[in-house]
Amino acid sequence: MQTTIKKSLLSLLFGGLGIGITEFVMMGLLEDIASDLSIDIPTAGHLIAAYALGVVIGAPLLVATASKYPPKRILIGLMVLFTVFNAFTAFAPGYTSLLISRVLAGLPHGAFFGVGSVVASRLAKPGKEAQAISIMFAGLTIANLIGVPLGTYIGHHFMWRYSFAIVVSVGIVTLLALKLWMPSMPVKHAGDLKTQLGFFRRSEAWLIVGMIAIGTGGLFSWYSYISPLMTKVAGFSESSMTYILMLAGLGMFVGNLAGGRLADLVSPAKASLILLVAMAAALVAQRYLSVYPIPSLVMTFVLGATAFALAAPIQMLMINTAKGSEMLAASVSQASFNIGNALGAFLGGLPIAMGHGYTSPEWVGAAMAAFGALFALAFILQQARKSPAPTVTERIQRTPRIAEAAEAEAPVF
Structure with missing residues (x-):
């Protein structure tokens, strides 16, 4: 069971890795994209804002729409959207289509982390929920440690589109990991x-x-x-x-x-x-x-x-x-x-x-x-x-040593 949980969290980590690369690599590729599309750097900078806009719009919208489905199905659906929209980015022929693709690529971002956080907390042992969530977010940090520098290097020395091809590859790996490793969970009905x-x-x-x-x-x-x-x-x-x-x-x-x-x-x-x-x-x-x-x-x-x-x-x-x-x-x-x-x-x-x-x-x-x-x-x-402040009895019950001492000192009738 322990191995299953670790693999489940690893599938969420892969998703965080792909999301982290696509979000932050754009900052290192602005000059390459601006040169390729014959636009200035401030205009290329709008691509960063477009992604953030997609996150803000998509996070509550997609979760609210998909909340009636099982968590595993939601995560797979979100990662399909993520992979397809980043493929659109890799092949976007011009600035307008690239801008649209960045808004679309941002849509699954917040929803994936939102659903993934709840799933990670449900997979964790009691008292270890935050640590389980941190494993998912470790994907973001690995992206900044390795993925973004690698994507920036490839964009500088080869072609910026290849950097997003890497993101698509990570998306495909995440889909496979979710399909194979993520256990099915029942829907928790949260109301309308x-x-x-x-x-x-x-x-x-x-x-x-x-x-x-x-x-x-x-x-x-x-x-x-x-x-x-x-x-x-x-x-x-x-x-x-x-x-x-x-x-x-x-x-x-x-x-x-x-x-x-x-x-x-x-x-x-x-x-x-x-x-x-x-x-x-x-x-x-x-x-x-x-x-x-x-x-x-x-x-x-x-x-x-x-x-x-x-x-x-x-x-x-x-x-x-x-x-x-x-x-x-x-x-x-x-x-x-x-x-x-x-x-x-x-x-x-x-x-x-x-x-x-x-x-x-x-x-x-x-x-x-x-x-x-x-x-x-x-x-x-x-x-x-x-x-409310706990009563004296509740405080004693919550502190085992005090409870034992109180019981030992209690008069015997």
Whole structure:
């Protein structure tokens, strides 16, 4: 049984790998695509925004539409769409068709992670749910560690379309893995769409969305401008950026697994608060250490680790809070993450445009992470107010040693 569970989670990891490559490789291929299609780089940059738009639209829409089907069938259907739309990207003849293909390719992204998160938590042993989810998100970190640098290299030295052919290949492998390794699960009837959307009438839902959309935006304030930060401030050559991005990817991989363990240890809400505070502190540290090559590399690893350590705790927090609407809520958290992507990149670029230098986005990112921490703190305080304080008897029963001592000292009649 243990082997089956491991293979099941591995199939979700493959899906995360393919999604991670197609989302992030575009950033490294903009110049190649712009040259091939005879457009400028800012116009090519719209392809990144188009993908994020697809995620925001597709995450809740596809989950709400498919919620009546078994999870395995939903995951396979989403991966079919993902593979077909990325094939469309690889063969798109012009800019307009490529732009449309990127919107379509983004549609299954959030839905896959949303459904996959719930499936991973159901496959996990009790108390190990967040760690199981982190295995799925490990695919994203492996994409940043290996897949994106490889795709960028192939795009630079051969043809950018081959990079998306790799994505299609990963999609096919994921389909086979899901078909062979993912066990069939019964449908959990969550009610009609109106009932599921009722979760978003609760303040807790919007506290989590705010935590994600604003707090994780701190990551993208830094990561969107990591190249000029490391080349123009830290003094590295442009040819070193591939290795620097791999170092950030290694941090993401390590941090993602550690974040799952932390969430299972202290609770997802507390883990999110701790990590958002740590991210804010790390961004401030990078602001001052980026002028020194070695410390800036250390902070690159630390920031990658801290940022992606949030993935599993936040996803688990949304699932735990949205009883009866887990898949829809988990997919919305992915849409919120992409809002944070766009928001962080936009706000982080403003001080650069004002002439404050390439270290200024770190201040923006630190502020966004700090605001995200405030949302997490507000969520924790709200939950504490709703939970009644345990009685003395309940506290004794929850603490085995105290219960044993009390029983030993109890008078015998």
